[in-house]
Amino acid sequence: MNKQQMTDIVDRVEGALTELSGLMADPAAVVVDEVREGFERLEKIWGAKGFIDAAFAYAADRAGAGKYVGAVHTSEYLTRALGVSKSEARARLRRGDALFAPPGNEPRPEPDPEPGETEEQRRAREEAAERIRREEAERRRREEAAQRKARDAARKAESAEKQAMIIRELEHLNTYSDPTYQELLASALDEAGRRPLEDLRTWLRGRIRQANRKGRTPEGKKDPFAALRKRKIVIGAQDADGGAHVSMYLDGAGLAILKAALAPGRLPGANASVPAEEDHRPSAARLVDQLMVILRRYLDGDSALARTGVGSVVVSMTAAELGDLRADDRFPTNTGHLLTPADILRLGAARHDIGVLHDEQGAALDLGRTSRSASLTQRLALFAQELCCTRPECTTGLCDSEIHHMVSWLAKGNTDIENLTILCRTHHPANRDQRDGAGGLGHMDKDPDTGRAGWTPPDGGPVELNETEFQQHSAGAKIRRRRPPPGDAA
Known part of the structure; x- marks a missing residue:
C-alpha cells in the first residue's frame, strides 16, 4: 500500500461516516425498522477494524514508530499519534505479534554425547536427535499453519x-501449552463467528485449562514453574471515591504465604478499636485491614533507613493548603495517587517528616554536585516541585520514574535541582543526551520563560511542558497559579 492509496481509502471512509453521522443527528426521526439491518451489517463490517489495527501496530513496531513522537517504544507512538489508551496500545501490539510475528518457542535440546560412548550409543543418540528435529519441524509447520488460519479468521x-x-x-x-498459543488463537477466532462473547470466553478458558494441563517442557516434563512465571500484581486507576481495584496472580507458595499472613486478621476484633462482639466489619474488609498492618510493619521496620526513601509514601501540599484544610481536599503522593486528609491520617505519622521550601515560582532550592545519583532530599524536592514525569502528557508518578540529568553527568552536568528532572521508565531511554535530534529523539531542558523542565523536540522547536491534570496537583503548579499575572501590581 502506498500513501495515495491510503489517502483515498481514508477519504472515502471519512466521507461515509460524516454522511451517516449527519443522518443520525436526530435519532427521533430514524425509522429503526428500515435501517436496523444496515446497522447490523455495519457492526459486522466494523469488526475488520480489529485486524487492521493489529496489522498496523505490527508494521509500526517493525518500523520503530516511536521515533515519530520522539520516543523509543511503539506503544508511545500509538498513544500519542492515534490517541488510544496505553492498555489499548499494548493490546494492539499483542494482537499484531500473535497474528504476524514468526512463531517461536524454545527448541527442544538434542542429547549430548556421553563420555566414551559406544558406536551403538552414538547411533541411538543421532537417531534421537533426528527424531527431535523432525518433531520440531512438524511443530513449526503446525504453528505457521495455525497462524495463517488465525490471520484469515481475524480478517473475517x-x-x-x-x-x-x-x-x-x-x-x-x-x-509449554498443548495445543500451542497459535493453534488456540486460530481455534478461538474460528469459534468467534459462532459464539456470543461471554460463551466464547467460557469456551476459551476451558481450552486454556486443558492445554496447560497437557503441556510439557522440551524435556518432556510438566513445567514445575508454570504458575511462578505468571505471578503479577495489577493496580487499577483510582475511581471517584479515591479507591482502586487490585488483582494478583500467585503461585502455590505465594498463595500459602498470603493466606497464612492474613489469617490472624479474620478474627472479630483483630486490628480493630472495638471489642470483638462489636466488630461488624465484613470478612473481606478484615483481610484488607490485616494486609495494611503487615505493610505498615514492613515500612516502619529497621530496613526503612537502608531503602533511602524507596518504599515510603510521600505527600505533597503547600503551606496555604495546610492552613485551609477541607475534608474533600486531595493531595498527590509519590505513588501517583491522590489522598484525602482522612487517608493521610490513616497512614500514620512518619518517623522523619521532610518539608520542601519553594520559591515564588514553585521551584525547590538547589543542592550541589556531590554524586551522580540524586539524594533522597533531592528526589523529594523534585517530587514536590514536579510530582510526576515531566514529558508532555505523561502522568507516571515518582515511584515508577527515575531522576534525569538534563545536562548529562558525562557532559559535566551537576547533580543539583536546577539540572535534575523526573522521567518515567518509558521516557528516560527516549532522551537524547547529545541534543542532536538523532533517531527522532528530543531531550529535556529548561524552558527559558518559566524555568520549568520540559521536552525539546528533535527539530529544536520550543520546549513543551507537561500540563496534565495530574501534574497540576504538584505544589510547584499550585504556587505558580497563585502568582499574579505579568504586569499586575504586586
Missing part, C-alpha cells in the same frame, strides 16, 4: 471486541 471476524478478549485470555496460557 465480526467483532474487534471478541478479538481483544481472545488475546487477553490467551495471556493465561503457559509457555
Whole structure:
C-alpha cells in the first residue's frame, strides 16, 4: 500500500461516516425498522477494524514508530499519534505479534554425547536427535499453519471486541501449552463467528485449562514453574471515591504465604478499636485491614533507613493548603495517587517528616554536585516541585520514574535541582543526551520563560511542558497559579 492509496481509502471512509453521522443527528426521526439491518451489517463490517489495527501496530513496531513522537517504544507512538489508551496500545501490539510475528518457542535440546560412548550409543543418540528435529519441524509447520488460519479468521471476524478478549485470555496460557498459543488463537477466532462473547470466553478458558494441563517442557516434563512465571500484581486507576481495584496472580507458595499472613486478621476484633462482639466489619474488609498492618510493619521496620526513601509514601501540599484544610481536599503522593486528609491520617505519622521550601515560582532550592545519583532530599524536592514525569502528557508518578540529568553527568552536568528532572521508565531511554535530534529523539531542558523542565523536540522547536491534570496537583503548579499575572501590581 502506498500513501495515495491510503489517502483515498481514508477519504472515502471519512466521507461515509460524516454522511451517516449527519443522518443520525436526530435519532427521533430514524425509522429503526428500515435501517436496523444496515446497522447490523455495519457492526459486522466494523469488526475488520480489529485486524487492521493489529496489522498496523505490527508494521509500526517493525518500523520503530516511536521515533515519530520522539520516543523509543511503539506503544508511545500509538498513544500519542492515534490517541488510544496505553492498555489499548499494548493490546494492539499483542494482537499484531500473535497474528504476524514468526512463531517461536524454545527448541527442544538434542542429547549430548556421553563420555566414551559406544558406536551403538552414538547411533541411538543421532537417531534421537533426528527424531527431535523432525518433531520440531512438524511443530513449526503446525504453528505457521495455525497462524495463517488465525490471520484469515481475524480478517473475517465480526467483532474487534471478541478479538481483544481472545488475546487477553490467551495471556493465561503457559509457555509449554498443548495445543500451542497459535493453534488456540486460530481455534478461538474460528469459534468467534459462532459464539456470543461471554460463551466464547467460557469456551476459551476451558481450552486454556486443558492445554496447560497437557503441556510439557522440551524435556518432556510438566513445567514445575508454570504458575511462578505468571505471578503479577495489577493496580487499577483510582475511581471517584479515591479507591482502586487490585488483582494478583500467585503461585502455590505465594498463595500459602498470603493466606497464612492474613489469617490472624479474620478474627472479630483483630486490628480493630472495638471489642470483638462489636466488630461488624465484613470478612473481606478484615483481610484488607490485616494486609495494611503487615505493610505498615514492613515500612516502619529497621530496613526503612537502608531503602533511602524507596518504599515510603510521600505527600505533597503547600503551606496555604495546610492552613485551609477541607475534608474533600486531595493531595498527590509519590505513588501517583491522590489522598484525602482522612487517608493521610490513616497512614500514620512518619518517623522523619521532610518539608520542601519553594520559591515564588514553585521551584525547590538547589543542592550541589556531590554524586551522580540524586539524594533522597533531592528526589523529594523534585517530587514536590514536579510530582510526576515531566514529558508532555505523561502522568507516571515518582515511584515508577527515575531522576534525569538534563545536562548529562558525562557532559559535566551537576547533580543539583536546577539540572535534575523526573522521567518515567518509558521516557528516560527516549532522551537524547547529545541534543542532536538523532533517531527522532528530543531531550529535556529548561524552558527559558518559566524555568520549568520540559521536552525539546528533535527539530529544536520550543520546549513543551507537561500540563496534565495530574501534574497540576504538584505544589510547584499550585504556587505558580497563585502568582499574579505579568504586569499586575504586586
